[in-house]
Each structure stands twice: as C-alpha cells, then as structure tokens.
Amino acid sequence: MTAMFRRTKKRLRDIGTEPDYRFSLANERTFLAYLRTALGLFVAGIAVLELVDISGSSAYDTLLGVSLLALGILTSATSYRRWRAAEEAMRRASPLPYSPVPRLLAAALTGVTVATVVAVLLR
C-alpha cells in the first residue's frame, strides 16, 4: 500500500548520462527566457490594471490585465516542467519533447492584441 505513495521520480543526475555542456546551458537559458517572458506579461498586466487607460472601459481594461497576468502565470508555471523534460531527453539521447506553450502564447497574444486594437479604435 505504501508503495503506491512512494515517490518514484528519479533525481536528474541518476537519469542517463551527462549531456553536452553546451546543450545543457542552452536549455537553461531557454528556461530563463520563459521566465522573463512571464515577467514581461506580469508587468504589462500591472500597467494595464493600474497605470494606463487603454480602452476607456474599466471592464475591458480589467479583462485585458487579468488575461495578461494569467498568460504570464501559465508561462512561468510550465517552465520548470519544460526544462526538466528537455534535460531528461538530452540525458537519454531521445528527441526533445514537444511543448504547446509557444504556440498557445503566440495565439493568445495575437488575440489580445487584435481585441485591444479594436477596443482602442471604438473608444
């Protein structure tokens, strides 16, 4: 019974072999880039909620600010998992895993931008 609850996740250092230093550093920088993207979205959300009046409608500005913060939270929350999956793949010499986050982020930001342009033009 207790075996069901025993932690089965291996330590990273116990998986496969040490990857090429250059690829490991590149993976690390990609992780940090995801976090900086999330922080940029946070700052944009804070600016919309507190500092600027985008559309003249407080309801839309609140929706826009919350959307930007939510996108940032999604980006930062998935960053560790993506880093670890890529690190494990490199250690096992298997293909890097696919991540839907960049596509989702691009689609969401495009939608937010179009909606904001429309809101500003209708102001």
Add this chain to the structure above:
Amino acid sequence: MTSHPSSGGADPGAQPQRTALAWLRTAMALAGGCALLVRVAEPKGALDDALTVLLLLSGLGAVACADARHRQVLRHPPDAGHRRSPPAFLVAGLSAATTVAGFAALLLLL
C-alpha cells in the same frame, strides 16, 4: 531528428558567460517586477501585507540564487568534473517564485 550531443570536453565558448548573464537578467527582472507591484499595490489587510513581504523576499532570493549560479557557471570549466546542470530545486524554486508573483499581482490588484 536529434543528434546525440557528446558529453566530451567540447569547448562551450562564451555560453557560460551568456548563461550567467541570463541568470542575472532574470533575477533583476523578477526583483524589479516585485518592486513595481509593491509600489503600485495598496495593501488592504494582513494578507496583502504578507504578500508584499513575500514578494520582496522573492526578489531578494532570486538575486541571491542568480549570483550563486552565476559564480558556479563561470568558476567551473566543463571538464573539471563538477555539476554542469543547475540544481533542480533552484530551477523549480525560481519558477515557483515567478508564478507566486503572478498570483500575488492578481490578488493585490483586483
């Protein structure tokens, strides 16, 4: 198709420096974002005060971790047998701190 990277002593060139600088940029961005949030938010109670303290500690912690990783990356050459990947708890901690900052922004500003 992915070519298997060798684990030999390939010269990483300027990549350790780029990685170290990336850590510092990220920590500065997190610390700056937390400071901005603390500046514009208007704490309304004990929970908001606690979130404010948490944000300030997150920013300082991020800078400290980035400094440690910065020195680790630049100090050890790749063939010295030292750990190359960052500790998983450091990566997870920074990811968690950033996510918490986002939730704190939602709670403080709405």
